[in-house]
Structures are given as structure tokens and as C-alpha cells.
Amino acid sequence: MLFTAPLLDKPAPGWKHDLPAPNESPSTEPYPLVLSNPPNHVDGVYLELARATMRVRGVGVWLTPFICLLSLGFPATVVAFAIKDNNAPPASLVLVALLGFITASWLGTYFWRMDTQAPRDEPIRFNRARRKIYVYRFHHDGLRPFSRTAWGVRVDVFDWDDLRAEACSIYGPMGSGGLIETVTLAVVKPGTHQVIDRFHFAHEIQQGEMYWAMAQLFMQQGPQALPTFTRPPRDWNNEDVRFNLARRLAPKVQWPVEIDLESRTAP
Incomplete structure (x- = not known):
């Protein structure tokens, strides 16, 4: 069942519809030929x-290298102006x-870190025996591109019963404009529709619905x-990442020992 009005407070940006709750019947049937990746692992647990x-x-x-060169161009312009006129450059310049x-340095650092520091995969584990999910999650902060802690x-x-899935679509800055479709997972306060956390689950609504259906069927x-x-x-x-520098520099997935075992x- 797809809901035509948002159930959550607040719905995800670009909300389109809610997917069935964790213990309801899936809204679709997973079709392997449509899904981009098979499960990383599946067993009885x-x-x-x-x-x-x-x-x-x-x-x-x-x-990033071009942005860095651009960032150096700004102070170089000031120095060249001062040498040419043999005088202090205007304050406005x-x-x-x-x-x-500052802007070019911020953009260069942000693009570099997003491309090289995100892990090669950000898997999510659904533990049927514990009725919990474990999300290997890359956190970043665009306002603090130089921060180590952010x-x-x-x-x-999270508890499986507290998950809610939402289909979203927004128009992104893709030249003349482009529709970006995603499925996100929200974590609600038990017994309410109040969202306490939210994270990305899948690209494309059709694939996201099928992956969510797989999680429901398994659980x-x-x-x-x-x-x-x-x-x-x-x-x-x-995997062979020789021809993708970003993935070659990206860290491998390494679960914390205790969480991995649990x-x-x-x-």
C-alpha cells in the first residue's frame, strides 16, 4: 500500500509517497534483473x-586541481596589480x-574529501534474530570541509520496527535541470511518527522499493x-579500481569488531 499523504513529521525533502511499514506486506516484488547489485551477504541471521x-x-x-589553481589565481591577481601600479591594490580588489x-579552497577540499574519503561501500545489515539494523554510514559536513570530527x-x-521508508524526487542542479529520485529510510520515535534520524537508502525509486521489499521479506x-x-x-x-582514482583512494569497509560480531x- 502506498500512502498519498505524508505519515511522518516531517516528511523527507521531495516526498512523493511512503512505502509500507516494516511489518506490512511489501508493495512490490524484487526482480533481480532490475536491481543493480545482489546482496553482499545473506544467511539465516x-x-x-x-x-x-x-x-x-x-x-x-x-x-580539485583546477579549483586549486583557480584559488591561487585570486591572490596572484592582487600581487600582479600591486606590482604593475607599484602601489597597494584597492580594498575592494x-x-x-x-x-x-576562500570559496575555491572550500570547494576544492569538499570535492576531494567527498570523492576520496567516502568508503567503497556503505552497507546496511538487517539482523533478523535481533530485529535490528546496522548502518555503515559516512558522515560529512559541507559547512566544515576542513573538520576532522565532522x-x-x-x-x-536502530530497531527494525522504528524504520519508515519514503520515496522522494527533487530537481537537482544538472545543467538544464534533472530529476533525482531516491528512497530514504527514516527512524521514528517508538509509537509515533516523529522522525529522529533519516539517511539515504537507494537511488531510483523502483530499485529502492525492491530493496526495501527484500528487507521486509527477509525480516x-x-x-x-x-x-x-x-x-x-x-x-x-x-574490486578492480585501477581506472577510478577516487575509488582507489577510498578506504575499505571495516566494521568495528564488536559491532561486526553483533x-x-x-x-
Whole structure:
């Protein structure tokens, strides 16, 4: 069942419709040929699905050198002006150069860190025995691109019953404009529709609905309810990344030892 009015407070940006709750019947049937990746792992205890907040990687690392050169161009202009006129440059020129240098440095650092510091995969584990999910989650802060504490991987643990899935679509800055579709997962305060956290789940609504349906089927019925995938799981940590500098520099997935053991086992 798809809901025509938002159930959550507040709905996700670009809300389109809500997907069935965790213990309701799935709204669609997973079709392996449509899904971009098979599960990373599935057994009687847990299901692990691949996840990526960025759809395209490898552009930022090549943009960064040009942005750095651009940032140096602003103070170089001020110096050249001062040498040419043998006098102090106008305050307005210094201010513009300073703002340009800061903006270019901010953009270059942000693009570089987003491309190279995000892990190769951001998997999510659904533990049927514990009725919990474990999210390997890359946190970043665009307002603090130079911060060490605001950037990095943390594992978040949530109760399965507190999850809600939402389909969203927004128009992004893609030249003349482009529609970006996603499925996000929200965590609600138990017994309410109040959202306490929200994170990306899948790109494209159709794929997101199918992956959500897989999670529902696994948590409700077990691994035997999942479709059969002909392709083997992708080894994100050891894939061939020679031709993608961003993925080559990206850190491998490494779960904290205690969380790794808990997320893969029954109580």
C-alpha cells in the first residue's frame, strides 16, 4: 500500500509517497534483473545490502586541481596589480580576491574529501534474530570541509520496527535541470511518527522499493523468501579500481569488531 499523504513529521525533502511499514506486506516484488547489485551477504541471521550515498565518483578528484589553481589565481591577481601600479591594490580588489580564494579552497577540499574519503561501500545489515539494523554510514559536513570530527564513518544501530521508508524526487542542479529520485529510510520515535534520524537508502525509486521489499521479506519470512540472484556478490573491498582514482583512494569497509560480531550473530 502506498500512502498519498505524508505519515511522518516531517516528511523527507521531495516526498512523493511512503512505502509500507516494516511489518506490512511489501508493495512490490524484487526482480533481480532490475536491481543493480545482489546482496553482499545473506544467511539465516542477517542480510547485508550494498548502499552508496554518491551515485557517481571520480569527478571530484579531477576537478580539485583546477579549483586549486583557480584559488591561487585570486591572490596572484592582487600581487600582479600591486606590482604593475607599484602601489597597494584597492580594498575592494583585496576583498574579492580573499572571498574567491576562500570559496575555491572550500570547494576544492569538499570535492576531494567527498570523492576520496567516502568508503567503497556503505552497507546496511538487517539482523533478523535481533530485529535490528546496522548502518555503515559516512558522515560529512559541507559547512566544515576542513573538520576532522565532522567527517568519517560511524555505525548506527536502530530497531527494525522504528524504520519508515519514503520515496522522494527533487530537481537537482544538472545543467538544464534533472530529476533525482531516491528512497530514504527514516527512524521514528517508538509509537509515533516523529522522525529522529533519516539517511539515504537507494537511488531510483523502483530499485529502492525492491530493496526495501527484500528487507521486509527477509525480516518477516527469512532468506527463503528472497529471489535468486544469478550474479555473485560484488567484493567492494577488492574490486578492480585501477581506472577510478577516487575509488582507489577510498578506504575499505571495516566494521568495528564488536559491532561486526553483533550484527552477524543471534542474541
